[in-house]
Every structure is written in C-alpha cells, then in structure tokens.
Amino acid sequence: xxxxxxxxxxxxxxxxxxxxxxxxxxxxxxxxxxxxxxxxxxxxxxxxxxxxxxxxxxxxxxxxxxxxxxxxxxxxxxxxxxxxxxxxxxxxxxxxxxxxxxxxxxxxxxxxxxxxxxxxxxxxxxxxxxxxxxxxxxxxxxxxxxxxxxxxxxxxxxxxxxxxxxxxxxxxxxxxxxxxxxxxxx
Numbered sequence: 001x002x003x004x005x006x007x008x009x010x011x012x013x014x015x016x017x018x019x020x021x022x023x024x025x026x027x028x029x030x031x032x033x034x035x036x037x038x039x040x041x042x043x044x045x046x047x048x049x050x051x052x053x054x055x056x057x058x059x060x061x062x063x064x065x066x067x068x069x070x071x072x073x074x075x076x077x078x079x080x081x082x083x084x085x086x087x088x089x090x091x092x093x094x095x096x097x098x099x100x101x102x103x104x105x106x107x108x109x110x111x112x113x114x115x116x117x118x119x120x121x122x123x124x125x126x127x128x129x130x131x132x133x134x135x136x137x138x139x140x141x142x143x144x145x146x147x148x149x150x151x152x153x154x155x156x157x158x159x160x161x162x163x164x165x166x167x168x169x170x171x172x173x174x175x176x177x178x179x180x181x182x183x184x185x186x
Contacts, residue, residue: 025149060112083110088170
C-alpha cells in the first residue's frame with residue numbers, strides 16, 4: 001500500500017538525499033583521520049572499520065523487504081534516520097576503536113534502510129511517465145551529496161574537531177528522525 005506521507009516527506013528530493021549522502025560520506029572520508037587522532041589507527045584498521053559499516057549497510061538493505069511488510073515508508077525513514085543519528089553520536093563519544101566500530105555498525109544499519117526505502121517510495125508513488133526524471137534526480141542528488149560532503153565536513157571538523165562534527169551530524173540525523181515522526185503523526 002502506498003504510504004500517504006511518501007511524497008510530502010520528500011517534498012524536495014534533493015534535500016534529504018544530499019543530507020543523507022553528505023552525512024554518510026563522513027564515514028569513508030573522515031573516519032580514517034578520526035581513528036588516527038583517537039588511537040593512532042593504521043590504514044588496515046581504518047579499512048576494516050569502513051568495511052564493517054558497509055557490511056552493516058548490506059545486511060540492513062537485505063532485510064528491507066521484511067521491514068517494509070510491517071512498516072510504512074515514513075516509519076522506515078524515521079528508523080533509518082534514528083539509527084544513523086545514534087550511530088554517529090556513538091562515534092562522537094567513542095574513546096576506543098571498538099566503540100567506534102559499534103557506532104559504525106549502527107549507522108550502517110540506518111544507511112542500509114534508507115536507500116532502498118527512497119527508491120521504493122519514489123517508484124511506487126510516481127507516475128510511470130515521471131519515474132525516469134524522479135530517479136534521475138535521486139541519483140543526481142546522491143552523487144552531489146557525495147561530492148559536497150568533504151567540502152562541508154573538513155572545514156567543520158577543523159573548526160570544532162572530528163568528534164564534534166560526528167556529534168553534530170548525529171544530532172542532525174536525530175532531528176530529521178523527529179521531523180519525520182512529526183510528519184507521520186500530523
């Protein structure tokens with residue numbers, strides 16, 4: 001069944017996709033530096049940490065169909081943004097490599113729910129004649145967010161620290177989850 005909040009939630013497709021993509025790109029772009037600062041991590045440790053986040057993303061994406069059978073698109077958006085926010089906050093508060101790994105896994109679970117949810121939501125609620133244009137916009141926003149992420153996260157992390165930058169990103173994702181819940185219950 002089509003979620004009646006699907007398109008209103010994505011009233012401007014570019015904003016949530018760029019936001020999500022920009023925040024998600026903080027993992028491969030900034031985690032190596034954060035781990036180096038935190039514990040002197042080497043390239044292998046950074047690579048393993050990024051791989052764990054990717055594995056969690058894959059596992060979560062594989063479970064999407066089962067979750068979609070139980071929850072609306074809007075519910076899944078809230079869950080995804082919430083998981084990403086919690087994961088990033090855990091990363092920001094971490095003082096050990098193992099705690100960073102836990103945060104990366106949690107954030108990865110959220111990322112894995114978000115992308116299939118956006119695709120299914122948009123394709124199921126868009127007329128066939130507009131699907132190519134809408135999904136093209138999703139793809140464009142996805143890669144623009146990926147491109148823009150270092151230009152935002154690097155200066156911010158130099159100004160306030162990497163840990164604080166992850167905390168701000170986590171707070172932004174939790175606020176997005178709360179707004180999503182607000183849309184759902186109005």
